[in-house]
Amino acid sequence: MDYYGALETGGTKMVCAIGDDQGHIVQQMTIPTTTPAETMPAMIAFFREYRIRTLGIGSFGPVDLNPASPTYGFITDTPKLAWQNFPLVPEFQNTLSVPVGLDTDVNAAALGEAAWGCTRDVSNSIYITVGTGIGVGILVEGKPYHGMIHPEGGHILLHRHPDDPMEDSCCPFHRHCLEGLASGPALEKRWGRKGEELSQIPRVWELEAYYLGQAVATYMMLLSPERIVMGGGVMRQPGLLAMVREASLRQVNGYLRSPRLADPDSYLVGASLQGRQGILGALRLAQEAFKTSP
């Protein structure tokens, strides 16, 4: 059997997995993200137990995805100081001696859904995660989109709801950006309690759906995706996905017409892989790295 390594790096934990050609995970390990000196050897030891063909990584960012850059595969300006400017890809390449595929965590999640989940039948889809941060992965003709750096779709600017009780936002860069107004920390800053404790208060989620719906409308206008997938911790709030769907269509207001929009429930959908979309996307990155390696 041929195996691939898959890694989903996160600010709090690292998920390492071994998978096969069919998208089955045969072994998995989760360890806390501490410092490279501590975390890297543990991950390398895990992957060394298997003869993996390649490794795929879906990483928190920002990461340098430009293959022509001298810092390709480095984590760059992260607030996690121990990982700033850490050569993630070169380290794995040097120690494991296998080709390494890399993308952002949200592009990996988008890819996981396209490979084995709810966007298998379309070529142009986006994956939105709403949690500690907000990120957007974009697939164009099945391939993760990068552009100059990589999309930072959580930082698009929004129209402020006139009744929003929060004056500023939780984003240190932008007073009116999506992440600053609708991420988990934004909920906590606005209402003084964590999202889980606000579950029963309707106006919390009406405002949340207003901002997320506005962002989804802007993604629809600018990217015209064939399907939109939403995941992340905040989206676990019961009923929120349906509220966002309604709010986004209210904002689009009939301007876009397509047979796909005739069934909104199959246009804006929840993540379908039980939280494994990221690690399965990393597995797909490993498979792609195998296909394209010399």
Next chain:
Amino acid sequence: MDYYGALETGGTKMVCAIGDDQGHIVQQMTIPTTTPAETMPAMIAFFREYRIRTLGIGSFGPVDLNPASPTYGFITDTPKLAWQNFPLVPEFQNTLSVPVGLDTDVNAAALGEAAWGCTRDVSNSIYITVGTGIGVGILVEGKPYHGMIHPEGGHILLHRHPDDPMEDSCCPFHRHCLEGLASGPALEKRWGRKGEELSQIPRVWELEAYYLGQAVATYMMLLSPERIVMGGGVMRQPGLLAMVREASLRQVNGYLRSPRLADPDSYLVGASLQGRQGILGALRLAQEAFKTSP
């Protein structure tokens, strides 16, 4: 010499041209857009004078760009009633008997700049036109991006400036969208006079740059283009481009870091082809149609 036909369809005029492989226009005709019964025969007669290999069209929208659709190449929901549901591509294919390439007017302009203008050296760029309407053309790895329908980047939603004297917007669909707040008709609605007559009033252009800069920031965050080009009638206002550049970077607020952003003057640029970016893009569409025709 091998010639190609190029057509830029607009709400008020049609620009027809004959061009060669090198992007030289050898003949051009402009006629008013009236009804298909009147305008189509005149255009067909023009193209018939040359033995064109193929025809390329950059069209006002919305247009059906899905080759698998039964209405591929039709103009669809346009407010120009005479052209609603008009089979633009099929009519030319049937009468001229040549392959026809089609895209939106803004994707064509983006393509013209990439083929012969200011984005020749990058693969992922966008072209923003600010005039009667606002549109965004998107190139991904050199190819026009469509997605489900095609981008409608003029209708992204913006944060309203607190001192904007206009209560609503000029967009019948969206109270807070870019086109509704910053197109030529929005300027006229807000200030009671046309843009040309407002040229000397600083606060008009400060507000205009605020909205355009906010939109550019959102495009930068979501699309991460390697270069952004701005054209269209409103952008002829002296100094506006520089103001938009400054406003967009103020909104991004240092969040994005790339060597390209170190020189903002070469990142956000004006259209470089003296108003011919659309027709030259249509010429490139014709060349592409020749390459891909059986």
